[in-house]
Amino acid sequence: MRKPEGNKSDSTEHVVGRTPSDVVSQSLRLLGSLGPLIILASLGFYAILTFQDSLHRMHVANEDRFAKQFEAHIKSYDTMGKVSSSQVDQLSKLFDLTGKASAEAREADKKAQEQVAKATIAEAQQKVVQNALEKAKAELGTAEADLVKSQIRLAEQNKELEGIKINVSEIAKLVYEESWDKVIAKLNDLLKKTGSSINLQFDSEALSRLKELKTERESSVTLVPDEERETLTEQIRKYVSDNSKNQAAAKAWLTKNRVDMPIAIFLESPNGALKQRMVRELKIPPLPRITQRVDPPERSYAALFDPYVPSRHTNTYVIQLQTALCVPDSEIRQRGALTNTKALIQIYKRAERQAGDKLSDDDATRIREQGGCRAGGGQNYFEKRTFDDPSNGAAALRELIAGLRKTQAGATLSPETSLDGTRTTVQVVRNSAPPSAKLMALPPALSGQVTPDFWSMLRRL
Known part of the structure; x- marks a missing residue:
């Protein structure tokens, strides 16, 4: 605490003028009056310094930030440069892929267009084929209708043919009986049925020829004994049954000598003189000595013929029939059961689609011819009818072999096999056939032969 100034005046030393204290006091007073200004100035200066410091710090912070951003930009630019290079490569590859894809797309589009064009052509062709198929179906329907009509006409023609056969048989009998008026009437009736406008009548030439034939017949009856005439008949029969060449020669001889009748009817006729001339002019060899003897009737032959005529169906007659039927030699000239002969007759009956098990005279004549x-x-x-036919025999044999090759037994059969070469296979296939095939039973000697039912079975395989 400041002491009262009165105490200082009482001191022994007195100071005249301004003292330091005065200066200090005056300075304080001056400072007291300037204090607010100084404070204000100090505050302003402080504020300026603070602001500058803030600006400096802000500037430094901004520089740091700008440096960092610049560095980041540099890194970004570097990264972008690297990325851009990679992207360029990728874009280049992408462009290449795009180009290839575009080329492939164009190629695919071209192929698609070609496929469309092909499909269009195929569709057009299909329509053409479909139209052709429809046309073929229509033609097939027409053909089937025509076939039905043809079958009907064929049945009618067969019926007419059967009637003609009956009329011819009746005419042959009337010729044999020399009932010429009835013969002409029958012929005119037959011609009328066939639609012919021809009306037959006797003329002088025909009557002359008939008289000539009658004279020849009478001379043959009177000059040629019955036994010799029978021998001549069998001699000619054997000659024509040996081969087709002999048969053609006999037909030509009959035509040349104006004998207007089939060989079968000529053989049954009593024209002994004509038969002698034929044998002489054609140089027909005589029958073997064994066939010229007169044999007694054989009862077992009655099982072969309907009707059975002992005077006609002699041993010679039956031997010739067996020879034409291809009966094994072991059974020819034998008597008894005649198993092979009966079986071969059954084959004939089935081939001709006939019932029964006996032969008529027409059947026997057909076999021997x-x-x-x-x-x-x-x-x-x-x-013989199937495989010996000059026109179709080879094709029939090929069909037989093809059918046998479908079976287990004939699988290895050569396509070039002969008919004889198929016998063993035919026998095995026949013996192993199921009961449903209903094949006719054959004797062992014939088991390798082809029959109509066996042929039908092969065709169904």
């Missing part, structure tokens, strides 16, 4: 059996050829009536 077929000719004999040759080595390597057909061994029954059906085989």
